[in-house]
Amino acid sequence: MSKACPAHTDPARFIRSLRFNNIKGAAETIRENNALGAVCARVCPTERYCESACTRAKIDHPINIGGLQRFITDIEQEMGMQILKAGKPTGQKVAIIGAGPAGLQAATTLRQYGVAVTIFEEHPKAGGYLTYGIPEYRLPQEIVDYEVKRIIDLGAEIRCNIKVGKDISFDQLKADYDAVLVTVGNSKAKTLPMFEHNICTESAISFLARVKNGELHENELPDHVLVIGGGDVAMDVATTLKKLGVSNVTDVAYEEFNEFKASKNELAGTRKAGVTLIDGYVPTKVATNVVTFKHRKLDAELTIKADKIIYAVGQTSDLTGLEIDLQHSESQLWSAKYQTKDAKVFAAGDLVDGDQTVVFAVQKGKEAAKVIMNTLGGVNHD
Incomplete structure (x- = not known):
């Protein structure tokens, strides 16, 4: 069933851990592939992905995978589990423009590799559409804040109220960082x-x-x-x-x-x-x-x-002030490439082909981080 999840989370593994009352093991299975596991448990269209591949669907109805993931991540939060760890510092620095799902996941993956990460967000709070779009009845803001705090605790710096192209130039970011990842989303x-x-x-x-x-x-x-x-x-x-x-x-x-x-x-x-x-x-x-x-x-x-x-x-995306060329297709980068014509500039999230769901943004953010690491001479931990 993990192949049906864009984030490559394996429901069978975390359900098996849950069956044996191994909550931490279940949470580890979720978090090793999805830094926004608690968010996706609430907003992911599971009937389109993991539940459509559930073998129970051929018998009666699929397992409530989203509900189980929510149960596990809720306990993870209550117990204050710290699952993810930052890697040994590499001395490399990456700037990310946009603190939405793709940017947050990319920051998490890069921190696991040991890369220093600074996210520049134009709004007062991080989260992108999670914070400023999805209604409270579907996604409580406290869940978004919890996910963001975990990423900050991992060592990512998030600088809000800064619009790249206005408060700081795009060229300045390219001069100060080893790579720049644009994840501005369709705002x-x-x-x-x-x-x-x-x-x-x-x-x-x-x-x-x-x-x-x-x-x-x-x-x-x-x-x-x-x-x-x-x-x-x-x-x-x-x-x-x-x-x-x-x-x-x-x-x-x-x-x-x-x-x-x-x-x-x-x-x-x-x-x-x-x-x-x-x-x-x-x-x-x-x-x-x-x-x-x-x-x-x-x-x-x-x-x-x-x-x-x-x-x-x-x-659609607002790329005002960002002097980048994303016209590899009509309006987006081609799928699974993530690099623009500028060798130092990458893009992910809604700027890349594919579904525009949170779980797909997680996938794109993770893959873009791996491409950046390969470009910088890091190791791809597939």
Whole structure:
């Protein structure tokens, strides 16, 4: 089953340890491959990865692997276990831009190799989308803070409120460090031209960040909100709105239900929250707070009037101030290479091909750290 996990965690091993009441052994199995094991236990779409490969699925239903991993990492936290250790110092220094999942995992792996690591984060807190996007009901901030503290205790330095390209130049980082890893993530919302400059609209990224930061005021919660999108982010927005007490939340998605990008668990949670879900429709025009949709396959139109419109139609990276060339494909590095045209500059996370889930960010961060070590003359501990 470890082959089905992007982070290469072996559920069979930690379940076996748990069966014999060896909690530390179980935690070691998780942590040796995933520095964000407690986070992934809560937000990983396990039905898409490890549970889909579980042999029990052919008999009745798969083992609740995510639940078991959460149980183990919760006990690990309660007992204050210190599983990971820093390697013998190599004298090498690496700068990481962005303290999201890929950057945090890369920092952990590099520290295990003995490399000094400094992470530069433009926001006040580390975590990236874990801190500023995923709702509290799915991922409590105390879990993110716990994971970050463990990485700091491993010896990684995290410097927040510093935007590379503004507060410090990219060239300065290249001069001061042996390598620079860019893991800025997809923090910029994509939009549709029809929604630009519309006073009734807001991006999902902006909305979720304001909720997490406590910046959303009660008078901003109208009776009817329209959400556009069919991914996990759209489901997070819709469910969050219901939890905040919004009476009518309608989500309209381009995808039909059999195509939904959202995980089955997220989709089920959104339905349970009482959100109205409409699939297979594309927005064709908008007049302030009235949106007209056309079905992708049927000869049908739909018009919805809402007090507020929140769109979740994709995200992209903001590379302002970072003079790097990532155009090896249309918008990303090719998979499993991690090096840009500049021999000293690497990239990981959402900037690299592959799923944009937390567990895939962990995989990319780990692999990028190994590529950096090989480039610097270190040892690849495969």
